[in-house]
Amino acid sequence: MASAENVPTPEKPTKAHAAPPAERTARPPVDASALEHRNLRGGEFWREIPAFANVSEEEFLDYKWQMKNSLYGEDKLLELMDGLAPKAFVDDVLRGFHLAPMAVRVTPYLFSLIDWNDPLHDPIRTQFIPVASRLTMDHPMLTLDSLHEQADAPVAGLTHRYHDKALFLPLDTxxxxxxxxxRSYAIGVDTDVVEKVSLKVSPKRWEEAFAYIESRPExxxxxxxxxxxxNLAFKHIEAIGMRLLAIPHIRRIRFATKGLAVMPMKILSDERWLDAVTRVAEHGRKVHKQVCIHTHFNNPNEITEISRRATNTLFERGITVRNQTVLQRGVNDSQETMRLLVKRLGEVNVEAYYVYQHDMVQGVEDLRTSLQTNLDIEKFVRGSTAGFNTPTFVVDAPGGGGKREAHSYEHYDRETGVSVYSAPSVKPGQLFTYFDPLHSLSDAARADWKDADKREQMVQDALLAARNHQGQR
Ligand code: SF4
Known part of the structure; x- marks a missing residue:
C-alpha cells in the first residue's frame, strides 16, 4: 500500500485554452407528426365494438357503468365477442379460462382498446384474456408465491422485507x-387451478397491521x-391514509392502483374517491409526509386521451403518479415499444419508475422473457428522455431478495438461463436465483431442465460461480 510520503506530487498543470469547435453540428429537425408519443387515441373508439355501439360518452366515462359492464365470466365474454372474433378464437379463450391461475375481469374501456382484427397478437388481450393455444410449459422452478410474500409477512397481508418499507394488502380484489x-396466490376468486389465500377487507385485520407498523420504528x-x-371505498382510503400518516415514524405512503391504466374514468367520475385521496395527500403535505399514487401501465396503447384527462386531474391536485411496468413477451418486449411507453408516460406526467423482470409465477410462462431481453431493452431506452423519467429495470429476486437492478447479477449463464443476485441490505449473505423461461433456451438446455439431477447441478454451478465472483472482489 502507498504511504502518504511516497505518493507522487502532481506537477503544476499547464494552462488549458478553451477554443470554439471548428464546426458546429445541429440535430436535424423532427417532423412533429412523427412524435408518436404525443398521438394519444381519442374520440369514441368504443363504438367500434358492436356491444358498445350505442354507448354515449357520458355513459362510457362513468366508472359505475364500466364496473357494471365489465367482462367477468364466460357468458359476458361470449356476449361481447359476438360478431367481433372468429369462433376458433372464442373457443381458444374459453379453453384458456379453465387453465388460468387468475380469474378473468376486463373493463369495457380495455376491451375497446384491443385490436379485434388481430386479437391473438394484441398486447392488451395478451395481458388480460388467456388463450389456451399460446400457453407454454412452466419452468420447473416456478412457484405461485415466487417472492415469498407470505413467508415475510408477520401479520396476514403485511409483508415486511426491506428495512424501512412494508407492503400492506388491505383487500384482494x-x-x-x-x-x-x-399475487395470483391471493387475488381474485378461486379458479379451476388455484385456490386463493383470503385477504378480504377487514378493519380488524388492518388494525393488527397498523399495530405492527407502530411497533417498528424503522x-x-x-x-x-x-x-x-x-377497489377500496372512499372512507377506507381516508381511514387507512390518515391512520398511517398519524404514526410518527411513517414518512411516505403510496396508494398502488392499476386503475389509471384500466379505468381512468374513475378519476373523472368518482368524486368521493378522488377527494378522499386528495385529502390524504393534502394532509400529508401539511405534516411534511409524502403521499403518492403508484400505477401500472404496460403498453403505450393503454395511454389514451381519457388517461391524459385523468392524470391531468391528479397533476392539478398536486398528486405525484409513478409507474411500474412488468416486462412481458408480446406486450412490451420490443425496444421501440418500451421506448414509446416511457415517452408516453412522460407526456401524461407519470414518472416511469420501474420496469420489472416478469416474476416466476406459475401458469403464464408464455409472458416471461429472458433476462437478456431486459438488459438489451434497458440499454436501448436509456438516453431517450430525461433520467428522472427513465425507469430502473429490476429483477424482484425470487425468494424475497427484493428488487435488484437487472445488471447487478453476480452471475448469468445465458445457456442454462440461470442468473444469481445478492441483496446485502435485505438478506445479507444469501443468494437468489432467477431462471429464464424454457422457451428462450436452446433445445439442449430445455432437455437438461427436465432432468432432476442436471437441474440441481445447473443451480449449484451457478451459485458456485456467483460465490467465486463475489470472492474475487
Ligand atoms: S391489478 Fe395488480 S394486484 Fe390486481 S391482478 Fe393486476 S397485478 Fe395483480
Missing part, C-alpha cells in the same frame, strides 16, 4: 385481473396495495 399477477414507507386501492 381489483377492477381487472392481470394474467401475470405476482418503518418509514408503506405501500397500500392489494388487490387494488381503486
Amino acid at each position: 381489483c377492477p381487472v385481473y392481470c394474467r401475470f399477477c405476482t 418503518l418509514e414507507d408503506i405501500v397500500i396495495s392489494g388487490g387494488d386501492a381503486y
Whole structure:
C-alpha cells in the first residue's frame, strides 16, 4: 500500500485554452407528426365494438357503468365477442379460462382498446384474456408465491422485507385481473387451478397491521396495495391514509392502483374517491409526509386521451403518479415499444419508475422473457428522455431478495438461463436465483431442465460461480 510520503506530487498543470469547435453540428429537425408519443387515441373508439355501439360518452366515462359492464365470466365474454372474433378464437379463450391461475375481469374501456382484427397478437388481450393455444410449459422452478410474500409477512397481508418499507394488502380484489399477477396466490376468486389465500377487507385485520407498523420504528414507507386501492371505498382510503400518516415514524405512503391504466374514468367520475385521496395527500403535505399514487401501465396503447384527462386531474391536485411496468413477451418486449411507453408516460406526467423482470409465477410462462431481453431493452431506452423519467429495470429476486437492478447479477449463464443476485441490505449473505423461461433456451438446455439431477447441478454451478465472483472482489 502507498504511504502518504511516497505518493507522487502532481506537477503544476499547464494552462488549458478553451477554443470554439471548428464546426458546429445541429440535430436535424423532427417532423412533429412523427412524435408518436404525443398521438394519444381519442374520440369514441368504443363504438367500434358492436356491444358498445350505442354507448354515449357520458355513459362510457362513468366508472359505475364500466364496473357494471365489465367482462367477468364466460357468458359476458361470449356476449361481447359476438360478431367481433372468429369462433376458433372464442373457443381458444374459453379453453384458456379453465387453465388460468387468475380469474378473468376486463373493463369495457380495455376491451375497446384491443385490436379485434388481430386479437391473438394484441398486447392488451395478451395481458388480460388467456388463450389456451399460446400457453407454454412452466419452468420447473416456478412457484405461485415466487417472492415469498407470505413467508415475510408477520401479520396476514403485511409483508415486511426491506428495512424501512412494508407492503400492506388491505383487500384482494381489483377492477381487472392481470394474467401475470405476482399475487395470483391471493387475488381474485378461486379458479379451476388455484385456490386463493383470503385477504378480504377487514378493519380488524388492518388494525393488527397498523399495530405492527407502530411497533417498528424503522418503518418509514408503506405501500397500500392489494388487490387494488381503486377497489377500496372512499372512507377506507381516508381511514387507512390518515391512520398511517398519524404514526410518527411513517414518512411516505403510496396508494398502488392499476386503475389509471384500466379505468381512468374513475378519476373523472368518482368524486368521493378522488377527494378522499386528495385529502390524504393534502394532509400529508401539511405534516411534511409524502403521499403518492403508484400505477401500472404496460403498453403505450393503454395511454389514451381519457388517461391524459385523468392524470391531468391528479397533476392539478398536486398528486405525484409513478409507474411500474412488468416486462412481458408480446406486450412490451420490443425496444421501440418500451421506448414509446416511457415517452408516453412522460407526456401524461407519470414518472416511469420501474420496469420489472416478469416474476416466476406459475401458469403464464408464455409472458416471461429472458433476462437478456431486459438488459438489451434497458440499454436501448436509456438516453431517450430525461433520467428522472427513465425507469430502473429490476429483477424482484425470487425468494424475497427484493428488487435488484437487472445488471447487478453476480452471475448469468445465458445457456442454462440461470442468473444469481445478492441483496446485502435485505438478506445479507444469501443468494437468489432467477431462471429464464424454457422457451428462450436452446433445445439442449430445455432437455437438461427436465432432468432432476442436471437441474440441481445447473443451480449449484451457478451459485458456485456467483460465490467465486463475489470472492474475487
Ligand atoms: S391489478 Fe395488480 S394486484 Fe390486481 S391482478 Fe393486476 S397485478 Fe395483480
